[in-house]
Each structure stands twice: as structure tokens, then as C-alpha cells.
Amino acid sequence: MSTTPLIATGLRHAYGNRPALAGIDLRIEPGDFVVITGASGSGKSTLLHALAGVIVPDAGSVRFGDVSVSGASEEARSALRRTRFGVLFQFGQLVEELTAVENVALPLLLGGMPRRTAEARAGEWLGRVGVAEVAGQVPGELSGGQAQRVALARALVSEADILFADEPTGALDSLAAEAVMDLLSELNADLGATIVLVTHEPRVAAYGRTEVHLRDGRIDTLSSYGQDDVIAQALR
Amino acid sequence: MSTGHVLLGLLSRGQQHGYDLKAGHDALFPSARPMAYGQVYAALTRLRDRGLIEEAAVERAGGPERTTYRLTPAGRDELEVWMSAAEHPPSEVNNPLATKLNVALVAGGPDEGALFLRRQRSAHTARMRDHTQTKRAADATLTQVLAADYALSHLDADVRWIDDALARLGEITREVTP
Numbered sequence: 001m002s003t004t005p006l007i008a009t010g011l012r013h014a015y016g017n018r019p020a021l022a023g024i025d026l027r028i029e030p031g032d033f034v035v036i037t038g039a040s041g042s043g044k045s046t047l048l049h050a051l052a053g054v055i056v057p058d059a060g061s062v063r064f065g066d067v068s069v070s071g072a073s074e075e076a077r078s079a080l081r082r083t084r085f086g087v088l089f090q091f092g093q094l095v096e097e098l099t100a101v102e103n104v105a106l107p108l109l110l111g112g113m114p115r116r117t118a119e120a121r122a123g124e125w126l127g128r129v130g131v132a133e134v135a136g137q138v139p140g141e142l143s144g145g146q147a148q149r150v151a152l153a154r155a156l157v158s159e160a161d162i163l164f165a166d167e168p169t170g171a172l173d174s175l176a177a178e179a180v181m182d183l184l185s186e187l188n189a190d191l192g193a194t195i196v197l198v199t200h201e202p203r204v205a206a207y208g209r210t211e212v213h214l215r216d217g218r219i220d221t222l223s224s225y226g227q228d229d230v231i232a233q234a235l236r
Numbered sequence: 237m238s239t240g241h242v243l244l245g246l247l248s249r250g251q252q253h254g255y256d257l258k259a260g261h262d263a264l265f266p267s268a269r270p271m272a273y274g275q276v277y278a279a280l281t282r283l284r285d286r287g288l289i290e291e292a293a294v295e296r297a298g299g300p301e302r303t304t305y306r307l308t309p310a311g312r313d314e315l316e317v318w319m320s321a322a323e324h325p326p327s328e329v330n331n332p333l334a335t336k337l338n339v340a341l342v343a344g345g346p347d348e349g350a351l352f353l354r355r356q357r358s359a360h361t362a363r364m365r366d367h368t369q370t371k372r373a374a375d376a377t378l379t380q381v382l383a384a385d386y387a388l389s390h391l392d393a394d395v396r397w398i399d400d401a402l403a404r405l406g407e408i409t410r411e412v413t414p
Contacts, residue, residue: 039399201392202391208365215406220354221358223358223362225362
């Protein structure tokens with residue numbers, strides 16, 4: 001488990017004339033389970049992508065220990081996402097031509113690990129997320145819930161410190177969504193993996209320990225589970 | 237929920253006396269108020285008078301007499317009909333949040349309304365986390381999981397309503413102060 005916080009300062013970003021982030025300061029503690037919520041267009045996916053180094057914000061910085069996520073080159077950010085960060089999207093974005101175990105092994109192969117070792121580790125992760133039996137199947141043969149578990153294994157196979165997930169249950173029915181969220185909670189509790197998850201579904205958000213609720217590109221409310229009056233510190 | 241139908245359902249397991257039925261009810265609905273003995277015996281009397289149950293035996297084991305009851309064929313029919321019939325969906329949903337929001341809008345305007353909604357949202361999401369933890373507990377029973385699912389679905393609907401209301405208030409505020 002990492003002991004490094006992820007710190008965002010003064011994040012601003014716009015798409016053309018449309019502002020998406022209008023000044024965000026946020027500190028994510030190691031081991032936390034953070035959910036980012038808010039209406040469509042409130043900036044939640046943009047914030048996640050800026051935190052994960054998928055995009056470089058127009059202004060402000062994201063730091064992970066002594067690594068400047070926002071100041072790194074595309075190549076360095078890509079390497080960061082292969083090693084320290086895992087990213088999971090709504091549709092798992094698995095490579096259709098590869099089997100489940102080959103998909104999961106991909107980040108390890110790109111990092112230079114020999115194929116046999118990479119696939120052995122990928123197989124272990126498929127078991128850990130409960131879909132060992134689909135190792136030899138291609139994504140077209142998997143259910144939505146199975147595909148998302150395979151994508152989760154791929155996001156975590158490099159022993160990522162932080163898992164970033166963008167609407168990971170958006171394409172699943174409620175029981176399949178619950179199974180994925182239970183799995184994320186177990187990974188957070190058992191392995192200490194930090195999780196940062198975007199969702200528009202209150203039931204999914206209820207799995208988080210910290211909720212960052214956005215409105216118009218700003219933090220509207222920051223709540224921590226177990227704290228009585230979360231509003232006082234949070235209303236801005 | 238009809239107490240009588242719950243008792244008919246419990247008696248479908250076999251003949252029981254009032255104490256067993258109360259214990260059976262409280263185990264089946266752990267988050268509901270425990271059933272009072274007076275309620276059990278009043279309901280049993282009504283069911284017997286309607287011919288839906290009958291006395292099966294009177295036991296005396298070193299204490300007061302205890303009557304055990306069993307379903308009659310009419311009672312079994314009544315239970316079957318009740319179980320298979322859909323409940324009427326409510327035509328009007330009681331919404332205390334809307335009541336308070338409307339008063340806040342009248343007395344304090346959109347800012348007061350939005351402040352209430354944000355506080356309510358936090359209270360709702362905290363409660364949703366509690367129910368989620370209940371469901372995920374290793375010793376959660378199916379009854380507890382189903383009850384938590386139901387509570388979560390209703391709280392989820394409230395939070396979506398709160399989010400929509402906040403968005404509408406934002407639109408109103410923007411119209412007033414362009």
C-alpha cells in the first residue's frame with residue numbers, strides 16, 4: 001500500500017469556451033475510497049482524467065509524491081498509468097482480438113515483462129476478481145459484468161497504487177453493478193488500494209468513504225463518512 | 237401490510253401458538269417494530285371468527301394454558317389470494333422534503349431552499365452508506381439484504397429528486413440574476 005497522497009491544486013480546464021473545471025483543490029489520502037459525483041457537465045470526468053494524468057489541465061497542478069502528474073510528458077504519464085495508476089472506464093475497453101488473460105497481461109508486456117510471467121500474473125488477477133474461468137475467452141464472449149471484472153484485473157495487474165474508475169458500473173444492471181462495487185470495496189479494504197471513482201448513481205456513491213460533489217466545475221460539498229457535520233467544512 | 241395475512245403466512249409452516257407467532261414475526265422483520273402480544277391475540281381472534289384459522293390444541297406445561305392454532309382450508313385459500321395479488325401502487329407519494337423545500341422557498345428564497353437541499357443530500361447519502369454497509373456485512377441475512385435494497389432504492393430516488401431540484405433552483409437563480 002502506498003503512503004503517498006495525491007494532491008491537486010487550483011485545477012482549471014475548459015473545452016473551447018465551455019469551462020469544465022473552475023478551480024479545484026483536492027487532497028486524496030492513501031487508502032481512501034473517494035467518489036466524485038455531480039450532474040452531467042459538472043466536471044466530474046474531467047477531474048478524474050486530470051487526476052489520473054489522462055489529460056493535462058489548462059492551469060493548476062496534480063502531484064503524486066515527488067511526481068508532477070500534470071507536468072509530465074505524454075510518455076511519462078502513460079508510463080505512470082501502466083505502473084502506479086490503474087484506469088477503468090464505463091465500457092472496459094478490452095482489446096477485442098485478445099483473450100481475457102492476454103488483455104490483463106498487456107500492461108505487463110508493455111512494461112517489458114516476459115510473456116509467460118505476465119500471463120501467469122494475469123491469471124492470478126483474474127482469479128482474484130472472480131473470473132478465472134474466462135481466461136481463454138475473447139471479450140465478445142463475456143457478459144457485461146465479466147468484461148468489467150477483466151478490465152478491473154487489467155487496471156490493477158501492475159499493483160497500481162491508485163485505481164481511477166469512470167462510471168465503472170454504468171453499463172451494468174444493478175446486481176452486476178453491486179458485485180463490481182463489492183469487489184472494489186474488498187480491494188480497498190484488503191489491499192489498501194486507493195480508489196477514485198466517478199458516478200452519477202447515488203447507490204454506487206454510497207460505497208465511498210469520501211464524496212466529492214461537484215457543481216459547475218467546483219467542489220460543492222466534500223463529505224467524509226463518519227463525520228457528523230460535513231457541511232460546515234464543505235460548503236463553498 | 238396486514239397483520240392477519242402475516243400470521244396466516246407464518247401458520248403455513250404448521251400449527252403454532254401466539255408466542256411462536258410473535259417470535260416468528262420479529263425474526264422475519266428485524267427492522268420493524270416488534271409485534272405486541274395484544275396485537276397477536278387480537279388478530280388471532282379475528283382470524284378464528286372469520287374461519288381462517290382454528291384451534292388445534294390446548295397445552296398446559298406447568299404454566300397457563302396455551303392454545304395452538306392452525307390454518308383452515310379457507311385460511312389457506314385467503315393466503316394464496318393475498319400473496320398472488322399485486323399491491324396498489326400509491327397514487328400520491330408523501331414527500332416531506334418537498335413540503336420543507338416549499339416553505340424554505342417561500343420564507344427564505346432559492347438560497348435557503350438550496351442550503352436545505354444540500355444538507356438533506358448529505359444526510360441521505362450518509363444513510364445510504366449505512367444501508368450499504370449493512371448489506372455487505374458477512375452475517376447479513378437475505379431479509380436484511382432485501383430490506384436494505386428497498387431502503388436504498390427509495391433513498392436513491394430522493395437523492396435524484398434533490399439533484400433535480402438543485403438544478404432547477406440553479407436555473408431559477410440564473411433567470412433572476414443574469
